[in-house]
Amino acid sequence: xxxxxxxxxxxxxxxxxxxxxxxxxxxxxxxxxxxxxxxxxxxxxxxxxxxxxxxxxxxxxxxxxxxxxxxxxxxxxxxxxxxxxxxxxxxxxxxxxxxxxxxxxxxxxxxxxxxxxxxxxxxxxxxxxxxxxxxxxxxxxxxxxxxxxxxxxxxxxxxxxxxxxxxxxxxxxxxxxxxxxxxxxxxxx
Numbered sequence: 001x002x003x004x005x006x007x008x009x010x011x012x013x014x015x016x017x018x019x020x021x022x023x024x025x026x027x028x029x030x031x032x033x034x035x036x037x038x039x040x041x042x043x044x045x046x047x048x049x050x051x052x053x054x055x056x057x058x059x060x061x062x063x064x065x066x067x068x069x070x071x072x073x074x075x076x077x078x079x080x081x082x083x084x085x086x087x088x089x090x091x092x093x094x095x096x097x098x099x100x101x102x103x104x105x106x107x108x109x110x111x112x113x114x115x116x117x118x119x120x121x122x123x124x125x126x127x128x129x130x131x132x133x134x135x136x137x138x139x140x141x142x143x144x145x146x147x148x149x150x151x152x153x154x155x156x157x158x159x160x161x162x163x164x165x166x167x168x169x170x171x172x173x174x175x176x177x178x179x180x181x182x183x184x185x186x187x188x189x
Contacts, residue, residue, distance in 0.1 A: 071094065072089045092189055102119075105119065128148060150170075
């Protein structure tokens with residue numbers, strides 16, 4: 001039968017049993033005092049670039065807009081429309097974020113600018129028209145492709161949507177084929 005030997009985690013040497021004396025050369029250092037309640041997290045040493053690079057890569061990997069991944073923001077106050085749109089665009093390779101109104105959508109855009117935005121027009125808090133105009137004024141906001149997905153179908157409404165900064169326009173109710181055609185025109189399919 002094998003005997004298990006307890007080892008000290010720091011030195012790898014056999015650990016003393018309770019009550020055994022430890023030679024002065026092997027005495028344990030006093031534990032460090034606990035950090036102050038309001039202290040900031042310790043910064044890694046400057047020469048520890050490998051750890052810093054690894055942490056930066058991990059943070060980048062956690063971001064939905066990873067290199068090579070396309071990000072779509074679906075903005076609609078209808079959960080059902082968001083679900084349908086999510087299914088369609090995720091099926092062609094997009095990572096999808098959702099927002100219930102223009103204000104919430106802008107918060108997403110400030111964190112990570114999407115490649116594609118599908119937005120409704122009539123929403124509480126901030127309309128799709130106001131959202132698109134504000135989006136276009138953000139840094140990088142001109143690069144996102146915007147498709148209005150709305151029940152507003154008059155010639156005047158379509159002109160207003162395009163004038164606000166939309167790239168395409170889909171009238172609700174829409175289906176997968178109709179939306180895919182618009183995304184093909186924009187170069188996403």
